[in-house]
Amino acid sequence: MLVAVAGGNLQGVEAAYLARKAGWEILVIDRKPTVAASGLCNSFAQLDMTSGKDLAHVLNGVDLVLPALENDAALACLDRVTRNKGIPFAFDPAAYAISSCKIKSEQLFEQRGAPTPARWPTCKFPVIAKPNQGSGSQGVTLFNNKPVKPAIHSIVLFTLFIFSPVYFYLIMLFSDSRNDFSPYKFISNKLLSWLIRIYAANKFECFVLN
Numbered sequence: 571m572l573v574a575v576a577g578g579n580l581q582g583v584e585a586a587y588l589a590r591k592a593g594w595e596i597l598v599i600d601r602k603p604t605v606a607a608s609g610l611c612n613s614f615a616q617l618d619m620t621s622g623k624d625l626a627h628v629l630n631g632v633d634l635v636l637p638a639l640e641n642d643a644a645l646a647c648l649d650r651v652t653r654n655k656g657i658p659f660a661f662d663p664a665a666y667a668i669s670s671c672k673i674k675s676e677q678l679f680e681q682r683g684a685p686t687p688a689r690w691p692t693c694k695f696p697v698i699a700k701p702n703q704g705s706g707s708q709g710v711t712l713f714n715n716k717p718v719k720p721a722i723h724s725i726v727l728f729t730l731f732i733f734s735p736v737y738f739y740l741i742m743l744f745s746d747s748r749n750d751f752s753p754y755k756f757i758s759n760k761l762l763s764w765l766i767r768i769y770a771a772n773k774f775e776c777f778v779l780n
Contacts, residue, residue: 586598598613687731
């Protein structure tokens with residue numbers, strides 16, 4: 571089985587590593603010539619994933635595409651090309667619209683009764699400033715007095731900074747919303763067992779939600 575991992579940075583490394591443990595053949599695609607995940611794959615393609623024609627050619631023979639990037643234009647192109655070629659694409663635009671937006675995510679948590687940090691100015695210092703979009707702690711700033719919005723980000727979320735132990739959660743959601751694609755065909759028991767073993771070994775919490 572040939573799996574294409576779209577994006578070769580941190581998320582791509584995780585996807586490529588786990589796919590290898592599942593015994594799959596891996597193609598990593600990224601616009602940069604050198605990325606971390608390229609050392610974990612069977613083949614690498616340097617490609618601008620906003621180009622539908624080039625992307626369609628590279629995906630010939632691919633059985634599944636795993637997105638590992640946060641570029642809206644590239645994700646839209648991947649979605650369009652995989653639909654045209656009939657390749658399963660493990661991507662839900664509606665879910666991504668929430669998960670990629672910290673404000674929408676917090677609103678969802680509040681609706682579901684999940685605890686969230688108090689927002690400034692209703693909380694005391696220290697306060698942490700987080701760009702509304704992005705990951706990997708990029709652009710995150712800690713303020714011990716009056717916070718100032720970083721000029722490079724248009725929307726910033728200011729919340730109470732809580733000193734506590736750090737926990738990582740892996741949450742896997744399965745859905746049959748796209749055509750007749752069943753994730754269980756691709757998310758094998760072997761991969762799930764590796765996920766659980768890896769996260770358990772590192773004392774992470776792992777939940778598998780069906």
